[in-house]
Amino acid sequence: MPQGAVAADIGTDHGLVPAHLVLTGRARAVYACDIGEGPLNRARRTAKALGLEGVIRFRLTDGLDGLEDEGIDTAILAGMGGETMAGILSRAPWIKTRGVRLVLQPQSKLDVLEACLSENGYAIKDAALVLEDGKHYVVLFAVLCEGDKPRALEVLLEKRDPLLPAYLEHCISKQEKKLSGLRRAASPDEDEIRRAQEALGALRNMKEETKAWQQ
Ligand SMILES: C[S@@+](CC[C@H](N)C(=O)[O-])C[C@H]1O[C@@H](n2cnc3c(N)ncnc32)[C@H](O)[C@@H]1O
Structure with a gap:
């Protein structure tokens, strides 16, 4: 993710990603967003424990709804199904006008997410595999881009990901x-x-x- 981003973590749950982005200085502003009150409160507790309460901004919202005027340049969607992510992205056409970069970690239906990205003009520029507790997770970085739209596996093959x-x-x-x-x-x-x-x-x-x- 680029340095100094204005990031939104959609489906933040415990709010670990926003905390990490602030503590490492990767983002200059971070929105922790979730559709559930419970998860958002968990994110607030994480922030409080780390002294970041006044730094991270919290939003109770469905996907990217209501975030269009917040200057967001990077959206992170992790730990949801690919279909849910595709729905969230498709319902927020403003991300294309703004050229919002995407960091995505789908739990399932990678093919559905890939098709959605391609239909919306996004290309997967980088991908990585993570192995945790014996399970592989795919992480994607996608940007608006004309031309080739490689699939995640092609990107992983090209860069010789050791877990591939x-x-x-x-x-x-x-x-x-x-x-x-x-x-x-x-x-x-x-x-x-x-x-x-x-x-x-x-x-x-x-x-x-x-x-x-x-x-
Ligand atoms: C499994 S947790 C993932 C948490 C964290 N992103 C991670 O990767 O560890 C999924 C979270 O997404 C939230 N979620 C599901 N659908 C959502 C939506 N449409 N908009 C915002 N949050 C959503 C859920 O409430 C839940 O907190």
Whole structure:
């Protein structure tokens, strides 16, 4: 994330991200936002414990609603499903007018989020994998940009993320299960089976490419 940002952490819950951004000096102003009173109060407690009560700004809001006049240049959405994130971004067209940068960590439905980004003119400029308690998490940095719109996995492949081979194993196994489920359906959908096969092939090809890294 760029230094000196005016950031909004959407779905902040405990408010750890805003606290981190302030304590490290990464942001000059931070909005801690959540749709729930309970989570927002947790964020307030975190801020109070760290002496940041007067520094972090709190907003009880659905997604990015009501934040358009706050000068936000970076929005962080972490720990929500990709579909929820896509909905939040689509309901806030002002982020495109302002060129708001996005830091995203979807818990699921990466493909839905990628499609939403691309439809709205955003390109994934950076991506990273994080491994915690045996589970992989994808983190994306997206900016408004004309031209190529690479998928997250392509960015991770290009930058040779060291966790990518293991993550691909996980994706391949998930996709194999999906495909066998589709084939066992009472009335198999041939188009969907074909798409699932293609996706599995692409994942396997990527896995092959990562093998070259070790040579
Ligand atoms: C699992 S927590 C993630 C917390 C934190 N961002 C993280 O990554 O650890 C998800 C939070 O998103 C909030 N949330 C869900 N939908 C939201 C929405 N439409 N707008 C704002 N917050 C939302 C929930 O209330 C909850 O506090």
